[in-house]
Amino acid sequence: MSTTPPDPLLQAFDRLAATRAERPLVAGLRAVATVGEIDRVAAALALRLAAAGWEEETLVGLSAANGPAFLAGFLALRRARFAPVLLDAGAPSTAQGAVLGLLGARGRLAAPGGWAFAPERWELTTLRPAVPAGVGREIGAVMLTSGTTGSPRGVVAPSAALVADDAQLAAVMGLAAADRMVAAVPFSHAYGLKSLAVPALVRGSLLLSAETPSPLAPLHLATAGEATFLPTVPAFLAAVARLAEPPALPASLRLVVSAGAPLSAEVSAAFRERCGRPVHVFYGASESGGITYDRPGGAAERGTVGEPIPGVEVELVGEEGRVAVRSAAVADRYLPEPGPELAGGRYLTGDLGVWKGSELALCGRVDDLLIVKGKKVDPREIERLLAALPGVREAAVFGVPAPGGAGRAVGAVIAVTDGELDYATVTGFCRERLADYQVPRALALVSELPRTARGKLDRTALLALLDTSARAGA
Template sequence: MADDPSRQTVSAVLDRAAASYIDAEALVDGEVRLTFAELRAAAENAARALAGTGVRPGDRVALCAPNSHHWVIAALGALRAGAALVPINTRFTAAETLDVLQRSGARAFIVEGEFLGRDRLAELQGADLPPVVVRLPASWVGSDVDLPEIAPDQLSDILYTSGTTGRSKGAMSAHRQSLGVASAWAACGELSAADRYLIVNPFFHSFGYKAGILVCLLTGATMVPQPVFDVVETMRLIERERITVLPGPPTIFQSMLDHPDRGSFDLSSLRLAVTGGAVVPVALVERMQSELSFSTVLTAYGLTEAVVATMCRPDDSPETVAHTCGRAAAGFELRLGEQDEVLLRGPNVMLGYLDDPAATAAAVDADGWLHTGDVGRIDESGCLSITDRLKDMYICGGFNVYPAEVEQALARLPGVAESAVVGAFDSRLGEVGVAHVVTLPGFELTESGVIEFCRSRLANYKVPRAVEFLPALPRNAGGKVLKNLLRKENA
């Protein structure tokens, strides 16, 4: 990234890409093919259209849509208008979406029409929505307004992440921070304008947005969005678009390796995979290199509050890649605190949680160290391994699940006296939820009934896949539920 601080904004990076790569393909989405110059023009038009509706610098623009050129243009347009982007998880229920809209104070809400059999805007009918609502796909008609100057320290995005209390928190980043982590990720992966990047990771997640879209803008790589992972479609896109870069959770690569039709696709263009968020066996790394043509497989560790904290390097061994998350990256300092909790400090630690100074102070101490809630160890070469989670969070299909949020939903089910949710190993998704439920006297609950109740209130990846009914939850002398015992039962 340029040394000139005034150019450390997303819009400046887009301007530079349009000037540097001009006619090179910036984005391929089905029949839509945009050069960097065309992408810049589309984003500018969207920015002027949003400004014409009253969106001003500092406003928040919420965006709920699947991976597509529509998402990219809307997001870059919002940022060019000086707004802060608030990506919303497309798996969220209407209640979860409305919560983010209201607490972020969004001025505008950009939402896809129908996706995965749901019309998210129709689900919100009658709710108190932001003043400006844009349904995608949109015909952006730019108004004749002046667009603002944007500063590197200006708020760029607010990414909501659940907390152990079950209440989501909006992690805020400045332009320079979002670009800083993207630049570090790109450097570790050695990305260039010769790369073609299939982005399966959702754009609403920092992995898809910052380690995806922003990385491509910084390096001139071509972005190829895929709205939903489908193994056959993924392999078809790799062959058709000569994809070189494919990050994602281990389940993506395992699905490709195990697919009976893999041999009928030409996957030889692949060179870089970046994975993490679950256990990565050494054998999987070796198979990815020998059977999927990847010359480089990297693992990384991050969280919404820091995005890219550690990352392996291209010359690391398969054992290092499988057993560690690599060394500190993106200017982060790394150390272990009490109970071997992973602590991070550096210029790319979030600005704080939106409207939540107490949670911010609890997460980032007076010396600037971010307390991650993860337990780890650091080897003699400085590589980090995550060994446990203080916060009980588990990862299902690449998505973080916070048991407290699921337990709060279960508490609303008549007949549930108490519950405890833990993650259990799953060969496809990494981990899935198992709910341990104690019923009230006189009530009879079924596993299917409990799961269906959760499905009506929670995003699919948060819904427990199994339910076990217990007469009582195991507790220690202080009354705390012993989730470690529940995990052993499900091991």
């Protein structure tokens, strides 16, 4: 007799289906899918999966765009006792297959579109790994992430962790079943899964999901559906703030949240001024769920990512201040190989942080490798080049928010012996020798690089120098 406890996510949805089957769960501009419709499709798909001959408690890829298809496919896999590996629906099937092969998945379940979710339209593909990866019945999802090498890793999250994260986020953000959520963040990403898909499945919150995605579809849906909650990313906020005439936000919208990448103070302020809503910063990770949240809004303008979410323990480890997290929402382990940073209910992130009062400020990454305009940048390479410029004693190079707030850029603090060095001289020297994306966009010239008592570079002080002296040149 199995001692595995019931899946809390499935239990919550089954209660919803039993009591609120006619409740709309996903709405577009032209179509609506109810709890009951999604439940019936999931049941039919689960039967197809059971007949596929795949071993239970193994990995199966889920490829479905935002919409009722993702919810139905996710439920079907869990009911058939498979662990869904959440795939980017826009990726080629060959790329999806390569990832699934690396993880040892047994098959793939794919929908032709987010709203094309009739049971007969799904494609089941059998994979034949040498040894199918077994993960246990309690696993709710496997989310994909990658390190600086770009090699994919699977983050194995129990259903209990997904439900715990949802409860913590709902409490701190004030979210409830009646909320109407703009579903512009992909459900296959940890941010979209935990902020959108799980609340819909657990509480029945309405997802506003466009049948045909477009750049401004989230704002059109927000107005048409009288949205209350818009979780989004800095690039979207920056694009809206740059519009000559941004669309008016509906009066119903009470919460705009930014996560997934650093939000600059400039973009936060511009969106608030142009659109009349503060942006609330949310910091989390695939491995841990939510870490900190900015209840009052405007944390980016204060240089922080908010306070620890109740129920989440945040510790800064070592002199460098590496962010470590403990909570009931922390994932179980990595696939295909475990990693010491994720074990025993604790996740040691790659982020470096400092406390600003009760709020956390992020000031860099342990690995230091930067991603600028989609390309990898080695700070050490740029530091060596700068050291060759006459008048430079030493340099520290690291990532900063890009001008305009979209993505990351290179920043440099340079200790100089020649008082005549200036921004134009340094950047001109770099432009002759580096690709454009490698050239520093933020620059501070100082007599000495700040260091800690142990002689290590003081990252907090370095960032402060850029904040006060670099932006005019950027």
